[in-house]
Amino acid sequence: MIKSVLIFNNHGNPRLTKFYQPIDIATQQALIKEIFNLISKRPDTVCNFLEGSQMLGGQDTRVIYRHYATLYFVFVVDESESELGILDLIQVFVESLDRCFENVCELDLIFHFKEVHDILAEVVTGGMVLETDIAEIVVAVQDAGKLAKKTTTGLLAQKSPF
Amino acid sequence: MNMNGLFAHSLADLIRGIRQNKKNEQAYIAKEISDIRLELRRNDPDLKAQAIAKLTYLQMMGYDMSWASFHVVEVMSSPKFLYKGIGYLGAVQSFSQETDVLMLTTNLIKKDLASSNASEIGIAINGLSHILTPDLARDLCADLVAMLNHSRPIVRKKVILVLYKVFLKYPEGLRLSFSRLKDRLDDPDPSVVSAAVNVICELARKNPKNYLSLAPQLFKLLTTSSNNWMLIKIIKLFAALTPFEPRLTKKLLPPITTLIQTTPAMSLLYECIHTVISGGMLATTGSGSNAESANNLAATCVTKLRTFMEDPDQNLKYIGLLALTKILPTHPHLVADHKDIILKCIDDPDISIRMRALDLIVGMANKKNLTEIVKRLISHLLPANDDEPTSMDDGSAVAALMDPVYRADIIRRIVLICSQNSYANVTNFEWYLAVLSDLTNVAGVNVGNLLMQQFMDVGVRVKSVRSYTVQVMMRLLADTRLTEPDNPENANSMVLLAAAWLTGEYCSLLESPENALELLSQKSTAKLDPAVQATYLQSMIKVFAYWMNSLQYAWNEESRLSLVETVDMLREGVNEMFSRSPDLEVQERSSNISVILGIISDHVPKTPLKIENSISFAPTMPKPPSILGSLYPLFFNQELNPVAPKAQKKVPVPEGLDLDAWIHEPIPEPEPESSEDDDFLNEKGSYGYGWSGEGAAAGKSKKKGKKSRDVEDPKESAEARAKRKEERRERQKHDPYYIGGGSTTPKSQKKSQDDDEDVDAIPIVQLSMDGFSKSIVLGKKSKKKSKRRERSRSPPPAPVEFATEEMPEDAMLSASDDESKKKVSTVPGEKARGILDHDTSALQLVDLSIPVGEDEHLPRAKPYMKPEELRQHEDELAQRRRIEEIQAKKDKKDKKESKKSESSKKDSAAGEEEAKTKTKKKKSSKEKTKEEPLIALETPVPVAVKSPTPERPKSVEAVVEEKPVKTKSKAKKEKESSSKGVEAKTKKSTTSKKAVKAPVIVPFPERSNIELVLDDNIAVTYDIALAPSSIESPTSAGSEPATDPAVSIQFRVHNRNLTESASSLRVVLADSFDVRLGGSHAGEDSIAISSLIEPQGRADVGVELLILGRIRYELRVMGTLFYTIHGHEESLEFSFGVPPSTFMLAMARLTGAEFSKVLTEQLAQFSATGSATVQLAQGTTGQDEPFWDAVEKITKEVTHTHVVEVVDGAASFFGQSWQGYQVAGLVKVRKGGEGAEGGACKTIEVEMKCTDQSFVEGLAREIGEVEVY
Known part of the structure; x- marks a missing residue:
């Protein structure tokens, strides 16, 4: 199971937080901070796996992350996920973001945080991998985008980039 | 603050701000946030959605939004997709299990799940996966399971994933729907299969046995699929299954070996290797070839793993090491081959990799390489210098080296590899002690307790290095880095406890006891931990006792002086540093010691010793005071040896002793002294080495002495004494420090009794040597025994000599060993849960091997409507209202008019005939129906709300009579309202209008009294017809039905029994996706027929069934009739079909011209065809009658159509169904071989064209079953 998906930047500012088991907001923030502290110390040359953290606890909890320019993409998973598989999945997620936003950058994630959630939801649902085919993901996201456009007029109508 | 919605901050504004x-x-x-609060208070959906979006963004930054959960639900229920998405996102991010508004979401989610748009279903499912509660899970499970057959793969795969979450909250659902989930493994869409594998993989981790039956299906997927992601999951799944089904291994080895050898995907390769290892496939010890192939595979795996480790990619290196760690226990030799590369990894700048390499090293250590490995590890603890084997230029890596967690880990590992298997790897203990004392100083992290235990353990266990140990300990005691640390946090001052204790216990090995006494009483001691101080005190008195005893043998003035000096020094030290300690233990011990020292000081001559016999020839030494030897036996009667871990357990329970029985009634108020005693004992948690027991036992016995002195009463009765003795014995049973109690062999039993007598009999009044030594026996009795044994058994001196572990002599060698084994072999059960882990304990209890019983089904989903259905329904109601109003105006003469129209306004489906036939009863039922449509707007309820009444035939007639008018006006209305509609549509409605306009309408004979089921007691027949409520609202040709059609079934039950009454009759319909109870029975589980039927009596019940499925030939209703007779409940299972013809409407006859016009103009719509043949009875001759009979039967009775045109030997017919399907057909005689015109016609053929394929096929099958005689 994937337990959490986090995106934060080089300064530890969260850009996306997703916990697949409800936890209170204070713990969420503390956890983000802890994971950021663990990860940000690691140079890019080292491996992308961390064996849990003090807060996370539990057995076999692993933190798998990738660092892209200004952003860290972090997946917290348990042992039923393949380490290399999750690394690939992060790549899939990022490529999907890139396709949907056309050259994604941190600002895209900031100003379209709902869309980022939507894209993530097409990759992972309920902590399990839903789809790994980027084309399928993009189609699903665009379908939803079209529907949103069709049914919305008014304040938020122009917000969706898709 | 801006209250104007137009200028309110948008999310982007907020972010920019x-x-x-x-x-x-x-x-x-x-x-x-305060602005957002205001926005939420306003009744503007746009503003609300925007406010929730903003809040959700702030939530990510750590601002609570739980206060807005109600507004979140409001936004979730927005009809606009974008807003709905915002609402769901807000819920996902902020709701917890306790969020109370979750209760409000059930129907909302139900509706969204039923949406026709996959995206809408998608956000509902994704939202649900986060906010599921046990209630939601139970209520929605049936809906979700039904959606497993959804036409869109994207919906199916999402449903599968969310079902896992449902099962977590509602484990019962798993058993009830598992077969449906399993079916998805064969789904045509690969993503759906992958999702199913994913979920089953998660489920199987919790309880693998349940899923063994899936092995064949999974195996097929393994060998046929090329989706790496799914293959990884399948392989992981098999890793969970193989331990429970060893035969799987043999089957899996070939495909996995192939994958390992061929796959280019590193992730898959790795998982294969990982599975092979963790699934225990390499450990196969079966037939020769099997074992060989397993060994070959192991070698292949390790070779592949080496390529991982040699890869420059750190990630591959990492997992390579991870996998090697797992293969190590079974194939150490294979791993050992790669020692070089593993050692290289220890020095990797990447700490994760280094840790994994360390894991491996720990497993690889042996006698030969131990020193090398330890040296390497210690080098990591030293500050970087030139000796460092590899370049540590990476700044972060050096920082990591200084990380206390890392350092503590390294030290733990060093200790682990040295001490594992009772120091099996250590050949030179002096070396090990040196390592330990080095670690004490380089640690830079507090590992004092660990090192302390190691020192004590080695000191006690390894006899041969005891004297060296004592030397080392002396050095530690003198080490100011420990006694006066710069940084007390990181100093391992706890090792001083070991140092003090070992020095005290083995002081006979000391070179200079005086030196030790000085160190033990030095000033810096005052700053140490109280536990260390207490040990210091105890050691002090021990060393002193030893030293004083030794003075006896060379008693002279010099020794007298040094004794006096030492006593003074110690008294001073004790009084200064310890006697005022806040720690009770330290204080008590110091007071004791102080008193003892005082007594000794009193007994030592104050004056210089005279050399008495200076004149005599043989000058004798002065007689030493007897006090000198008094303390020694307290401590050194025998050597202290380690206690075997199981010693306590193996103490057998003496015969006739019931440990659970009260020996005497519990004393209401326990003596304060004894309770204090117990508390003190309990406080000491650790007794693994017996070291704290020494002090405690001694202290205790001393106290005992005091106590017995206090309470000793010569008049005390023998009973009281015996009682106390028993009491004490009981206490000793539970005393962790009391080892050798209550043995069964007569000899030792007798001995222990003697001891007890001794103790009780001791009237200790003054602290004489005799009394002291005797009283102390209590605490040491077991040791005496073991010493004797040890002497006889102790092996000849060897290079490394281990002390024998103490065991009770008559240990039971049975139970405890097995027990510990059992513990090890248990399935890995409860794991420590992390904060993000789900509670899966309930899932583990689900047993899928129990078949799902007939009476078990998912909780009945409340019937509901899709949002657009709901809207359509509303439109329809409005339309009907208008029609009704128009009609009402027409019939104004009627006085009751206004009332009627009013009622019909509200009354959705109920026809006017109800209003006409007014009875009290009807009124009430109407009132009931009046309410229901209102609910229908809020919560979905069945579409057909009108309940069939016993007067059904009459009402049908009424309907038929009125129908033309109604349908006509409706069609007109439709035409008007859809004036912008395309031409085809208008045409269609024209046709139907035309059809309806024709004057002659012949109602079809209804199917009645069809035999359903019978047994000795009960016979059931039934009638079936389109439900009146449906008849009223037929669908015009070419358009989609607005609702689900309903049929009414009339069950007629006859009690055939001549004498007995049948009671409690009810019908339970089997769960079906095609049919659901509607009308007055909507939502019920069973249909009550009658509580009692007299012998030969009858009872009827009308039921309305909503037909949800596609109308087709096989559409069947199944159920069971329950009744009680002779006091037994009997059941009768039945099943009957709902023939498509049921839905055919009675309609006006088309003329030939109209018929051909319909066919030619709408040829494209009549794409479906069906044909059937009917055998005419043998022996019919020339007349046309049988043919016409057959045509009559086929049209009127079977298909409910009507004949349009008749030509010689053929006839055309036409009809229309409730759904708007039009059926056009041709019946003709198949010319027989004989060919004579009008001759024996044996077969007639029916060919039909229709607008719906399954419908016409169903009709054709019906015709095929016709028998014409």
Whole structure:
């Protein structure tokens, strides 16, 4: 199971937080901070796996992350996920973001945080991998985008980039 | 603050604002949140959605939004997709299990799940996967399971994933729907299969046995699929299954070996290797070839793993090491081959990799390489210098080296590899002690307790290095880095406890006891931990006792002086540093010691010793005071040896002793002294080495002495004494320090009794040597025994000599060993849960091997409507209302008119005939129906709300009579309202209008009294017809039905029994996706027929069934009739079909011209065809009658159509169904071989064209079953 998906930047500012088991907001923030502290110390040359953290606890909890320019993409998973598989999945997620936003950058994630959630939801649902085919993901996201456009007029109508 | 919606901050404004107000972000956000509160209070859906979007963004930054959960639900229920998405996102991010508004979401989610748009279903499912509660899971499980057959793969795969979450909250659902889930493994869409594998993989981790039956299906997927992601999951799944089904291994080895050898995907390769290892496939010890192939595979795996480790990619290196760690226990030799590369990894700058390499090293250590490995590990603890084997230029890596957690880990590992298997790897203990004392100083992290235990353990266990140990300990005691640390946090001062204790216990090995006494009483001791101080005190008195005893043998003035000096020094030290200690233990011990020292000081001559016999020839030494030897036996009667871990357990329970029985009634108020005693004992948690027991036992016995002195009463009765003795014995049973109690062999039993007698009999009044030594026996009795044994058994001196572990002599060698084994072999059960882990304990209890019983089904989903159905329904109601109003105007003469129209306004489906036939009863039922449509707007309820009444035939007639008018006006209305509609549509409605306009309408004979089921007691027949409520609202040709059709079934039950009454009759319909109870029975589980039927009596019940499935030939209703007779409940299972013809409407006859016009103009719509043949009875001759009979039967009775045109030997017919399907057909005689015109016609053929394929096929099958005689 994937337990959490986090995106934060080089300064530890969260850009996306997703916990697949409800936890209170204070713990969420503390956890983000802890994971950021663990990860940000690691140079890019080292491996992308961390064996849990003090807060996370539990057995076999692993933190798998990738660092892209200004952003860290972090997946917290348990042992039923393949380490290399999750690394690939992060790549899939990022490529999907890139396709949907056309050259994604941190600002895209900031100003379209709902869309980022939507894209993530097409990759992972309920902590399990839903789809790994980027084309399928993009189609699903665009379908939803079209529907949103069709049914919305008014304040938020122009917000969706898709 | 801007109250105007148009100028309210959008999410983008908020984000920009936050970025611009970096300095006073908190204040800015606080203001924004107060604005959001105002926005939420306003009744503007746009503003609300925007406010929730903003809140959700702030939630990510750590601002609570739980206060807005109600508004979140409001936004979730927005009809606009975008807003709905915002609402769901807000819920996902902020709701917890306790969020109370979750209760309100059930129907909302139900509706969204039923949406026709996959995206809408998608957000509902994704939202649900986060906010599921046990209630939601139970209520929605049936809906979700039904959606497993959804036409869109994207919906199916999402449903599968969310079902896992449902099962977590509602484990019962798993058993009831598992077969449906399993079916998805064969889904045509690969993503759906992958999702199913994913879920089953998660389920199987919790309880693998349940899923063994899936092995064949999974195996097929393994060998046929090329989706790496799914293959990884399948392989992981098999890893969970193989331990429970060893035969799987043999089957899996070939495909996995192939994958390992061929796959280019590193992730898959790795998982294969990982599975092979963790699934225990390499450990196969079966037939020769099997074992060989397993060994070959192991070698292949390790070779592949080496390529991982040699890869420059750190990630591959990491997992390579991870996998090697797992293969190590079974194939150490294979791993050992790669020692070089593993050692290289120890020095990797990447700490994760280094840790994994360390894991491996720990497993690889042996006698030969131990020193090398330890040296390497210690080098990691030293500050970087030139000896460092590899370049540590990476700054972060050096920082990591200094990380206390890392350092502590390294030290733990060093200790682990040295001490594992009772020091099996250590050949030179002096070396090990040196390592330990080195670690004490380089640690830089507090590992004092660990090192302390190691020192004590080695000191006690390894006899041969005891004297060296004592030397080392002396050095530690003198080490100011420990006694006066710069940084007390990281100093391992706890090792001083070991140092003090070992020095005290083995002081006979000391070179200079005086030296030790000085060190033990030095001033710096005052700063140490109380536990260390207490040990210091105890050791002090021990060393002193030893030293004083030794003075006896060379008693002279010099020794007298040094004794006096030492006593003074110690008294001073004790009084200064310890006697005022806040720690009770330290204080008590210091007081004791102080008193003892005082007594000794009193007995030592104050004056210089005279050399008495200076004149005599043989000058004798002065007689030493007897006090000198008094303390020694307290401590050194025998050597202290380690206690075997199981010693306590193996103490057998003496015969006739019931440990659970009260020996005497519990004393209401326990003696304060004894309770204090117990508390003190309990406080000491660790007794693994017996070291704290020494002090405690001694202290205790001393106290005992005091106590017995206090309470000793010569008049005390023998009973009281015996009682106390028993009491004490009981206490000793539970005393962790009391080892050798209550043995069964007569000899030792007798001995222990003797001891007890001794103790009780001791009237200790003054602290004489005799009394002291005797009283102390209590605490040491077991040791005496073991010493004797040890002497006889102790092996000849060897290079490394281990002390024998103490065991009770008559240990039971049975139970405890097995017990510990059992513990090890248990399935890995409860794991420590992390904060993000789900509670899966309930899932583990689900047993899928129990078949799902007939009476078990998912909780009945409340019937509901899709949003657009709901809207359509509303439109329809409005339309009907208008029609009704028009009609009402027409019939104004009627006085009751206004009332009627009013009632019909509200009354959705109920026809006017109800209003006409007014009875009290009807009124009430109407009132009931009046309410239901209102609910239908809020919560979905069945579409057909009208309940069939016993007067059904009459009402049908009424309907038929009125129908033309109604349908006509409706069609007209439709035509009007859809004036912008395309031409085809208008045409269609024209046709139907035309059809309806024709004057002659012949109602079809209804199917009645069809035999359903019978047994000795009960016979059931039934009638079936389109439900009146449906008849009223037929669908016009070419358009989609607005609702589900309903049929009414009339069950007629006859009690055939001549004497007995049948009671409690009810019908339970089997769960079906095609049919659901409607009308007055909607939502019920069973249909009550009658509580009692007299012998030969009858009872009827009308039921309305909503037909949800596609109308087709096989559409069947199944159920069971229950009744009680002779006091037994009997059941009768039945099943009957709902023939498509049921839905055919009675309609006006088309003329030939109209018929051909319909066919030619709408040829494209009549794409479906069906044909059937009917055998005419043998022997019919020339007349046309049988043919016409057959045509009559086929049209009127079977298909409910009507004949349009008749030509010689053929006839055309036409009809229309409730759904708007039009059926056109031709019946003709198949010319027989004989060919004579009008001759024996044996077969007639029916060919039909229709607008719906399955419908016409169903009709054709019906015709095929016709028998014409």
